Amino acid sequence: MSRARRALAPSPDTPVPPAVEADLRVDLGPLPNLVGYAMRRTQVAVFADFIATLSELGLRPAQFSALLLIDRNPGRKQSEIAEALGIQRPNFVAMMDEMDRRGLTRRLTSETDRRSYVLELTEAGRTLLERAVELVSEHEARITRDLSRDEVDLLLGLLARIAN
Template sequence: MDNDAPPALDAVVDLGPLPGLTGYALRRAQIAVFHDFHRTMEAEGIRTAQFSVLEVLKANPGLRQTQVSFALGIKTTNFVPLFDELERRGLAERRPIPGDRRAKGLFLTEAGRATLERLEKLVAEHEARFVARIGAAGKAQLLGLLHRLTDRTFDPDRS
């Protein structure tokens, strides 16, 4: 008897202290949520960072690149190709800023506004799936805790 058990790839593995670590739990949850987000947005071909840029543009038309990328915690360097893509797809655009020829103001296009409306519906459904899991109260609690964690954990920036 006794085969030594064919190793069962999904055998129960003791993760030790990992499940009790904030960072580990956060990472797993973030992966799960983003995975759902990506699947939700698959048809539209929009990724998280792109979506967040569109939202910021909607709320603050005319901001310069520096401001948008700073607000979202994206290096301006990396922001460039990200926005290039949005511009290439006709969802947003750079316009010259009257008083400063270095800077460029960022705006949604009409197509961008329309697209964003569709996206927001999808995001609402996406979000609803999580509320279904933890309840509205749970979500409120979660957001509160996360904000307390995030808020100035370290100084965010350029020295």
């Protein structure tokens, strides 16, 4: 009998759809009105496109952002790059191993602290990153194609004010 009480969102109370369609679509209830749910669903779709975009270069999202940060932050330690990306240090090791093996990055033993590595891109790494940046730029244009520049800025601003 009783549906769980609507403690959520001032329901827009969508009018009951015509009988034919009524049985086809599953009622998502308040889910579409939840910021968390909407953001997750959208993010999953965007991420899928992002992964597909980079896959032609054999890069995964975390690798792309790692290359970007290494390029922009010469002299930084492995642990600093990892932390900035929100990646646990242990999990960053295998990622660096693979990128080293592919000849995209190099780990130089620091001259001031022999415990740590200084990361840098190889020439191949820089070339690949440039191509990746182009592809990501296209991806960005693709996912925001229905939004104006102002709307994109608005979205970025709103996202920055969530969950802080």
